[in-house]
Amino acid sequence: MNNFLLISLSDIGVIISLIVIFGGLLWLLIRSIKAKEVDRRIIFIFIFVAVAAPILFPITFQESATEVVKGVYDKIENLPAGSKILISFDFDPAMAPEVQPMANAISAHALEKGHKIIFMSLWATGQALLSQTLETVVLPQFPEKEEFVDYVNIGYKAGNEGVLNVIVADFRQMFPTDVNSVPLDSIPLFYNLKSCKDLDMIVSIGGGKPGPKEWVLFVGDPGNIPMGVGVAAVVAPQLYPYYPKQVVGILGGVKGAAEYESEFVKNYSKFENMDTPGLRMMGPQTLAHMVIMCFIIIGNVIFFRSRRKGGAK
């Protein structure tokens, strides 16, 4: 908790930009005690630097995982190796920047722990994004993992909640084959896997309908299967009532993804250099938020000082 800034010392750019930003803010704060207003252009410069600097020199803040995010992480961490996990990609490209990092991090974590993953999607547009995760995370980072043994991609099936209703009782009814028409019965991973009830965990990642909520209501609850969910920030508040009874944890928005990534990277030094888009996207966000908060404080200091002085409004 103490060293929340993960600064590689060699990265001078980071330090310079942080010094510039915070030194500048400190100077403005001191000035504000004399009740001097800040020109808007100075605020603009600060925002620009706060956003541009982390893009140029990736600054990542170590996110400490909140309880709800840790719920998902710990579940995957504590399952015995070889457990079967289903990850459903229920989102479209518009939502992807927010939730795909979650899918990537969770897949990497589960494979690293030696779990077996079944990938699927309830959205037609999710299939392409699923392949993206396979191509960018699974294949390059886990070359030793075999398709059909360690993971399988069963693709997309139309039918929304109807699909869920069927697979909670039998996969083969809805998915007679995987995405490349290989029969499930010939896939080792599916030898002892009849329905969702035989899974050890389900992770649904999405934000629309059908999505995590439907998974909880149609599969997680009736099948009594542990569920983890990752959702876009706007819908996150709606899922809280399900935690912790119906879902083991919730990843909400870019922040949720960043927290998960940081927890994962922290514990698996092997993945130190993994691409962590969630954390990367949080860099500009966090800095800019801090700059805005500092300016709110500066504004209030100026306001109170000038009122004490009895200056004109």
Next chain:
Amino acid sequence: MKKTAIIVTAVVMGLFILSWVLKANAVSATAESNYILRGFLVTIAAFLTLSVLSFLYKDNPFYKFAEHLFVGISAAFWMCLGFWSTIVGNLIPRISEGLSNAFKVPYIGGDWGNVLGIDIMNVVFIFPIIFGVMLIMRLSSNYGWISRWPLALIVGTTAGLNFVRYLQSDFIQQVSSTFVPLLGNNWTGFGDFLSNLSLDASGQLVLILANWVIFIGVFCGLIYFFFSKEHTGAFGKASRVGIWILMITFGASFGYTVMGRISLLVGRITFLFKDWLEIIS
């Protein structure tokens, strides 16, 4: 004064051309065939991006240029889209088979049947054309008043639609969604109730408190919106609570949207650094 303006413009133009040359050179390394055009397009996109950003400093000729270009091009953009999607896409297939063939769009008449060998749909869809022409009559000083007819049609249509739609979605459904259990669903005793203040479903007090806040908040908020009664006494107090609730709403929504706004800027700066300058990968 004029001299500096000319110098600045010249310098910017020089940089622009330099960027174009460099960009075209960079693009030509890839398989792209017309790299000069491609380089120009990327450079102009970057130039326009910077022109708009320069507005943050103050109004200047580059911003004026970008603004006026934007207005002209976007106006024509929407006109073209409207023409192809609505007139050609929706109107022509319903009024004439010949025209449909000319524009190569599938004819969809006949849906509503024939009367005396004339397609009803062909006839009905003459109306919007007539009304459209009436609207243009506005340009005439003598018959301008006739443009009120299509206006009346438009307003009547949406008034009718809105009337029922809002009664349903805001009146009836919002009322029924305030029917929340104020005592919680699964009571687990006072001990749990007071000791567990977590956000999740096990925190009884927190959930129940949220329900109370919603309940009181909605009604005090509504009281604030009473126009025909003076806000004094108990009524005034409730209305004041209503304002507070509204203020929390506004503050919270503002804070919550900041994140999305920053992402937009991240997108633009990434464009400048990556697609234009290529200093990050």
Next chain:
Amino acid sequence: MKLKTVIFICLLLLATISVSAQEGTEVVPEADTTEQMPPPAPISMLTATDTDNDNGHSVTLTWEASPDDGQGAGTVMFYEIFRWVPLMRDTVEQVRSELANAEQELDIGDPTGEIKERRNRLRDEYAGLLSRYSDAYGQYPNNGIWKSVGVSPSGDTNFVDKGSKKREAFDYLPDYCDFYYQVFAVTSDDEIRTGSEIFGPVHSYGQLFNTGRIPIFAAVLFFCFMTIYFVQKAKKGADLYVRPLAGIEAVDDAIGRATEMGKPILYVLGLGTASDVATIASFTILGRVAKKVAEYQTALIVPTYDPIVMTVAQEVVKSAYIDAGRPDDFKEDTVHFVTQSQFAYVAAVNGTMLRELPATNVYMGKFFAESLLLAETGAVAGSIQIAGTDEIAQIPFFIVACDYTLIGEELYAASAYLGREPVLLGSLKAQDWAKAAIVILGITGLIAANLGWTYFTDLFQVMN
């Protein structure tokens, strides 16, 4: 591990061979050699009725789940629904194929116009045949076919068989035609299934009134009654109070200020179209502002986003100038069109603000992401800013950046407030009563919900 891999590779090979061997046909699971499972128990209590509150062409089925669905043997995977359709006396199919041929020939070319004539004749004939669909020839169980109309996952106990109302559509479901239904409980092996008892006859038909929407109908009547009652009351001279709205009071001062400073007033109508209620309310306020502006002889700038809005705004401003007795001062370019693109419009308005430095900016109508772009630039220009919108997401930005903000409904009320006409005030009063009704219903409903009286909350259920 090694053994497993070998087996796996063999299986994979087998699978590929089998796939390539039966190209084009469905892949049949190879490895499944489990023993035959017993057929599931059938569903019971199948009933079918016309779907309520629709325009016909739809039948709703309900049943009680098979004992093997979920519980019992748990073998039921889904239900398949069959409908018995009577055949027609006339040779519909023949006419249909002739018609199709004619259409095809027509596509190739029709120099004499003969084919078109034949096509039209066939089309009429075909339509005539189909219109007599209901006096179909088949009489159950003769001269008809069983047609699969859909599946329903296990656990479901109802199904809506909804067909097209178009006669030429393949899923045409005629009204007033006797149908019979049967539902099969199907296991994971498609062959092992059990049919229910056959239910029929049943036919679909359209209703004239949608009873599912009675709550809305009641609300419509209630609202109309309230409005008319209070309008009548107001007309008879009852004094109706309206609380002052700070934003509207500020408009007059702002115009005065603009006159003193000799600077123009910028009025932005937002991105709404002429049919948005917020825009319509804004027209009334614009009328008021324009009248004052005409009286004080200040300049007014109204850039618009929508051409129709421009038209209306021109009319409104023009008549305001006439009302103020200065028709000659009205310039057509006061109200002008910018572009129908959100951010280009903002770019232009922002430019105007910094160049003309208006004393007052009024933003009334529908606003989206541009709200803060406008309001902040206005603040830079040093203008007094008054805003009003019904876009909930944008109100916070106006609240933060403007001097006065009309929140949501206040914008609509402003037009009644400015008008000060009894009819307008009457409708405002009715609106308040509706709000009171919401409060009362809400509290009652809340008590009901907490006491578990579901029949009260059910009253508010609106079907489709």
Next chain:
Amino acid sequence: MKREIPLFITFFVGVLLIIAVFIPPIENIEKTFTLFFDIIAVFAFFLGGGNLIRVHVRKLGDRKQDWMYSLVTLGGFALMLYAGLFKIGNDGGIAASVTAEGSWFQEIFNYVINPLQSTMYSLLAFFVASASYRAFRAKNKEATILLIAAFIILLGRTPFGMMLTGWIPDSFSIFQIPNLAIWIMNSANLAGQRAIMIGIGLGVVSMSLRLILGVERTYLGEEGK
């Protein structure tokens, strides 16, 4: 006649559409009317385009301040109109989609409209900051509430929220700032939104009724009476 007919049209169409909701055979009539609306709106583009040209040509003619920029507007307008209406560079001629990849129309959209549009939009990031600085000041009770709510939510979106309050035990996790932020979004924020929504809903209903009954008629270009 100039006034009565439009009022009658509004009344007739409005009542027809209200009744249609309850009568299944004609419940889809609104789709036809919406389509009418779209088509009429396209005709209005002529008015808009005409006005745009007139304003800028006049500026050119009068040599008003910044008249040169009007040339840019008119040039851009003409160029885009040419590219779009004649589908320049679209493979497949008239049958091609107007926004086909590689067409002039789409290229101009990608490299001119799109950067301008998204940069304009991204200015919000700056304005959000300057507005927060200027307006979030504890001037009075209301402003203070606004400020506190915004500050808690902002803090909850950064790692600092957790750093400051992470020590609070889980059974009191509501006091951890990120959780408090979520709670506020779910309770007070929801209540306020709902109150505004109900108010707006009733306002729209009431205004629609006024329009249908012909009480509110400024849209016809006349003052209340």
